[in-house]
Structure formats: structure tokens, C-alpha cells
Amino acid sequence: MSTPKHAHLAAILRARIDDGSYEGRLPSEAELMDEFGVSRTTVRAALAALLNQGLLTSASGVGYFVRQLERFLYRPQDDFRRTPINSEVDKFTLAARKRNPSQTIEVSLVHPPEPIARRLLVPQDEVVVRRKRLRLLDGMPYQINDSYYPRDVVDGTEAMVPGDVSRGVNEVLAENGFAQVRALDEIWVRMPTPEEADRLTLGPGTPVGVHMITGFTADDRPIRVVRTILPGDRNIITFDRTHPDHEDGDR
Amino acid sequence: MSTPKHAHLAAILRARIDDGSYEGRLPSEAELMDEFGVSRTTVRAALAALLNQGLLTSASGVGYFVRQLERFLYRPQDDFRRTPINSEVDKFTLAARKRNPSQTIEVSLVHPPEPIARRLLVPQDEVVVRRKRLRLLDGMPYQINDSYYPRDVVDGTEAMVPGDVSRGVNEVLAENGFAQVRALDEIWVRMPTPEEADRLTLGPGTPVGVHMITGFTADDRPIRVVRTILPGDRNIITFDRTHPDHEDGDR
């Protein structure tokens, strides 16, 4: 046969998962060996593929389970409220609020990593302020969100205190003479580092989105970089754009 | 030992990859078996982990190689040009232009998948127009980009023709009485389906971003949904936002 046994088996299992034949739990490895007449290695290869596709989870001593995702809306422009599209956005936002949101905040002075230094136009050997946040829903981490500021931008302000800034850091910056009038968003996608997987308790087959926001003043000075790590199994990033400076144009 | 051999080995290999000890190619499986005194299964388990983290590629009969990524900027609001942040955006855009961009276009009438129908506020049994695009750089696919329109929005226009619309579809829609003034962007992250992996020639450990754009008229009617699939190893999504309706606020 041209397609390997494990790939064939994976395709069958995937189809059954998709059509709902397996509600919740899959047959055990032993049962699959019997049903398909293959070795345990082959069964495990097929299951490993599905794990890495994010379709399954496994629990040692228990079994394999069809994965259920619940994603929450993440709205980088949260204050800027407009009429919602349909009720969907509201539904999700509401869902997140019900999940008892919380966060931990640390503030420290650090040498910026290269990607931050480049965006902040600051040399790497210069010290900047980092506000490190881990955001939780029902005690489960769902985002890493770290902000970096040049020292002069936040020195002596509330942004240096490791706690919530109820007015929002934007307002604090504006009062300090650094009003942010423009932002550049960059988003890309990759697999997590082992550290991220650990900190965010990510299962196999769970990619992350990286969202980098660079904020600028009216005279185009970068005054902040926000780096958010968003586990793919629990986040949807949303933007609401006016103007017809729209999408790619579909030419 | 508490950590499994394969995990330990994977960590060592990861460190060596990161610090550049392996330039390009890794030792063969046989060499790793010798060096670490473990079975081939264990070596392969470690390598599989690194493959699934997107750090390696493998070529049958040749070896394992450190993965090199080259990501291109994707700018949903491409026409809307503003001063670039630093030279980076330009660098990337230029890089993409040098890569001989091309695309294939198919237009057909289809029943919308549920996520499309919901956003378009159209029943699933109603037929809509789909413009299906595969976008390539140097002949290599780097994006799937499919647009869906209610029939009355595009009927009798150039958007029905399977070819480039040099003016941009937005202009065509506006002429037809459906000017788009607002867009909702939704972005999430997941592992690709086998079909996507095939169509986009994705290696293991390559997640994709899903970018859904819903476009609205002034009276809030959804007139288009664009669904873009972006392989994580070759795309960066960017937005340029004015106004201080900024990011999450970092409270």
C-alpha cells in the first residue's frame, strides 16, 4: 500500500472524530490494535498525529479524548466600543467576564530582548521598564502580556507600580507628555517554546499567536511595545476597523 | 530519573540548535544513538518533538535540518499607506515583491459553510458567490484567501469573473451600491487540517493563522466575508492603527 498504515488509521480516526462517532472518549490503544490488526506502535503513531493536530488530548491511565475548545475574544482596542456585528462578539465578551478574570503583574528594569529593542529604537544595553502580566480566567492562564517602555516615558508614574492601573496606562502616558496616537500591530503564529507551554499549560498540538503592538506619539517616537502570547486553543483576536482602507482588495 | 530520556535528549538538542552548535544539519539518528547510548526509538521520539515544535525539518534518506523561516508581511489594509514605523515594514514588503507574486482564482456558486453563513447573515441553504484564491511567491503557496459575497452584491460585476480585478473588488462593490465602510477582523490560531497541509505544503510543526474579515455597509449589512489561511512559517499579519483607541490598556 502506498499510504502508511498509521496515516491510513489516522485518517479513519479523524473522520470518526469529525462525524461524532466518538463522543468524548476514543477506544483504548488495545482495542484499536484489535480492530485494525496493527501493532501498538502503529496505533500510537496515528494517535500521536491527531494529538499534534490538536484534535485529541490524552490522559495517562485513562484514555484519549476528543478535544473541546473554548475560545475567548481578545480585543486590543477594548475601550473603543462600536456597534457589534451581530451578537457574537457580545456573547464571547460576556463569556469571558463570567470566567472570573484576574491577572498577576510584575514590574522590573531589564535589558530589552532584541525584537523589543529594535521596535523601541533603543540600544540593547540600555535598560527599559517591563510590565509583565499573566492573565487568567477561572484561575487558568490564557495570555502572557508583557509591556516594555523606555525609562523616561514612565519614570515616576503609576506604570512603575506592580498593580492595576485603573485609568489605563494610556492615560498615564498622556499625562506624562507621551500621548500615543498610532499603533502598529504585528501578528504571527508559531509553536510555543517549552517555557511557554509550561507557563500556559499548553497541551500538544496547541500553537500560539504572537501579537506585537508598537505605540507611537504624534512625532513618531515609539513609546511602548506590548508583546502578547495567545494560546490558540483559547483566544480569538478581534479588531473593528472603520474606513474602507480595507482588506487586501481581492484583486 | 524523573524526566524521560527522550525529553532530556530533546532539551539538549534544542539547546544546541538554539546556540548554533548545529549549523544546518544535525547528526544522524545512528550517531545520536551512539552519542547518548539510547535506542533508536528514543532518538526518534526526541527528534519528533522538535519536528512538532517547528524547529527541524527532515528529509528521508538525507537527514535532519535546522529550520529556517522567512516570513512575509501581509497587510490587510494594503492601499492605505502611511509612514512606515522603521524600515522594517518596507524591507519585508520589498522582499515579497521580489518573490514574484502570483495567484490562482476560481469563482463559483456555493452553499456557504456555517461560519460564513453566520457572519453573512444568510441561511446555509442559500447560494452565495465564492472567489477562491491561492496566492504564491516564487511558485510556492503562502496563503489561501477565499471571499464570499451574497449574490445580489456582486451579480453582474467583474467580481464574478475568475481573474484579477485591477481596480480592487472594493471599488466594484461600491459602484454596485454596496460601499464597505467598516470591517471586523477576527484572527485565531490552530493546526492545519490535512487538506490545508497538503494544499499549502506545510511541514510538521507548522500552525496556521485564520483571518476572517467581515465587511459592512454604512447601514451595517454584511456584504463580504474573507477567510485567509496563513501558514505560520511564512506570514506576519500587520495593521496600522491611528487614534488612541489603542490596545488593551494594560491596567
Add this chain to the structure above:
DNA sequence: CAGTGGTCTAGACCACTCT
């Protein structure tokens, strides 16, 4: 041709969960 990764097998022991 030798070397490489891809596939597959049979068998073993372990830690863990559930009843």
C-alpha cells in the same frame, strides 16, 4: 553502493487511575 530516515513488529516494564 552505503547511509539515511520512514515504517512496522513483538515484547517488556512502569506509573497511574478507576472501581
Add this chain to the structure above:
DNA sequence: GAGTGGTCTAGACCACTGT
């Protein structure tokens, strides 16, 4: 205690790549 997934071994054959 029975069942489960996680780990690990030794060994085999294959298709493919490079020289």
C-alpha cells in the same frame, strides 16, 4: 487488581539519496 497510557528496547525491511 485490571486497565490505561508513557517509556524503552532490539530488530527488521523499505524507499530514497548521495556518491
